[in-house]
Amino acid sequence: MRTVDDLVGEGVQDRFVLLRVDLNVPLDGWNITDDGRIQAALPTVRKLLDAGAKLVMTAHLGRPKGGEPPGRDRLMSLSPVVARLGQLLDQRVHLAEDVVGPSAHEKAEALEAGEALVLANVRCDPRETGDAREREELASALAELVPGGAFVSDGFGVVHREQASVVEVARKLPAYAGDLVARETEVLRRLVGDPERPYVVILGGSKVSDKLGVLSNLLPKVDKLLVGGAMCFTFLAAQGHDVGGSKLESDQVDTCRELLTKYADTLVLPTDVVVASEFAADAQTRTVSVSEMPEGWLGLDIGPETVSAFGAALADAATVFWNGPMGVFEMEPFAAGTKGVAEAVASTSAFSVIGGGDSASAIRAAGLDEGRFGHISTGGGASLEFLEGHVLPGIAVLESSHRSARPGEES
Ligand SMILES: Nc1ncnc2c1ncn2[C@@H]1O[C@H](COP(=O)(O)OP(=O)(O)O)[C@@H](O)[C@H]1O
Numbered sequence: 001m002r003t004v005d006d007l008v009g010e011g012v013q014d015r016f017v018l019l020r021v022d023l024n025v026p027l028d029g030w031n032i033t034d035d036g037r038i039q040a041a042l043p044t045v046r047k048l049l050d051a052g053a054k055l056v057m058t059a060h061l062g063r064p065k066g067g068e069p070p071g072r073d074r075l076m077s078l079s080p081v082v083a084r085l086g087q088l089l090d091q092r093v094h095l096a097e098d099v100v101g102p103s104a105h106e107k108a109e110a111l112e113a114g115e116a117l118v119l120a121n122v123r124c125d126p127r128e129t130g131d132a133r134e135r136e137e138l139a140s141a142l143a144e145l146v147p148g149g150a151f152v153s154d155g156f157g158v159v160h161r162e163q164a165s166v167v168e169v170a171r172k173l174p175a176y177a178g179d180l181v182a183r184e185t186e187v188l189r190r191l192v193g194d195p196e197r198p199y200v201v202i203l204g205g206s207k208v209s210d211k212l213g214v215l216s217n218l219l220p221k222v223d224k225l226l227v228g229g230a231m232c233f234t235f236l237a238a239q240g241h242d243v244g245g246s247k248l249e250s251d252q253v254d255t256c257r258e259l260l261t262k263y264a265d266t267l268v269l270p271t272d273v274v275v276a277s278e279f280a281a282d283a284q285t286r287t288v289s290v291s292e293m294p295e296g297w298l299g300l301d302i303g304p305e306t307v308s309a310f311g312a313a314l315a316d317a318a319t320v321f322w323n324g325p326m327g328v329f330e331m332e333p334f335a336a337g338t339k340g341v342a343e344a345v346a347s348t349s350a351f352s353v354i355g356g357g358d359s360a361s362a363i364r365a366a367g368l369d370e371g372r373f374g375h376i377s378t379g380g381g382a383s384l385e386f387l388e389g390h391v392l393p394g395i396a397v398l399e400s401s402h403r404s405a406r407p408g409e410e411s
């Protein structure tokens, strides 16, 4: 892969650079509750601005249904993110009102060397996540914003997505890996192949259907797989428990049952959970055994007995990977499971990697020193798929772009 340092070496003074970043931060209304992903984007952004590039950044926020006008829905607007980026860079960052429309063109054309522009939430253009032809079309439109420019891919959290601003655009412009993508892939390589054992993986969070497939691919590679978060309820249902109103993927129960049989010694499930009368911080709560979940109540955290069992499974680990909070850590009554597991991971002598926007944010919210973990990755789904041994589409395209750029080799 060619890197941003190679690009800077070639010279970017007064040249357009299109930079894909992952600025998908957690928000409470207009407030950013954890700016880790913005901080992680800074080294590459600074490098390009200091070298005199005209920097056009593209990023997503959440999962808007394509076509929603950027800005109208505050959860989908990048404006709080751009404000924070400007503060951290100590310079004004412009925000376009559309993705590749008149505002994007006007603001890109007006950029001076060393100035930065962020395009509107790229997922508000349905072509970002559309079929191959639509993605090609959007990628061409993005490339047209940066005539004579180059593309730098630095949104590690999104390199597992076959999306226009991640993959197709890298075929339209000379493409380079940013510092974050280069560093994340280098660290995660330690966990692919032959990680030091015992190798323990912890999975939680809410993107259940995304992760169940990954989980089955990881099971043969790990010594223990601890399951918490929303995803444990599909397994608990497969064990025959009534999970009340908890998040459940009914069509995956049979698959989970098969996995429980095949990997009985590897899978570790909660034995107690914190249930709530409703999804609210001031709901009534109870800690119950998984066999006694009251009808209609929601499981929103793992219980203390489970935290101890997970801690015991982690005690002698040599390698740990964790993605997805153990509960709804954003609400105080459901944060103890995540905090307890984070403390257990921090206390081991294992090489530990925590992956995911919310997982990293949960570690910081728990007040734990980041130095007690081997690596905190900005990508949850991306690092999980990397660990499966897949060449991720957003990385593969950078590697092939490098090969096709070598003299004597045609793409
Ligand atoms: N039992 C649960 N029920 C519903 N949501 C949950 C539960 N446990 C965790 N979550 C939610 O999972 C979200 C994070 O999931 P995910 O996006 O998969 O993690 P990451 O961003 O670290 O990859 C958090 O917002 C958290 O509130």
Ligand SMILES: O=C(OP(=O)(O)O)[C@H](O)COP(=O)(O)O
Residues within 6 Å of the ligand: 022, 024, 062, 063, 157, 158, 161, 355, 356, 357, 358, 378, 379, 380, 381, 382
């Ligand atoms: O938040 C993200 O991933 P993560 O929750 O897996 O860490 C990335 O921004 C990718 O978002 P997506 O899972 O909506 O494609």
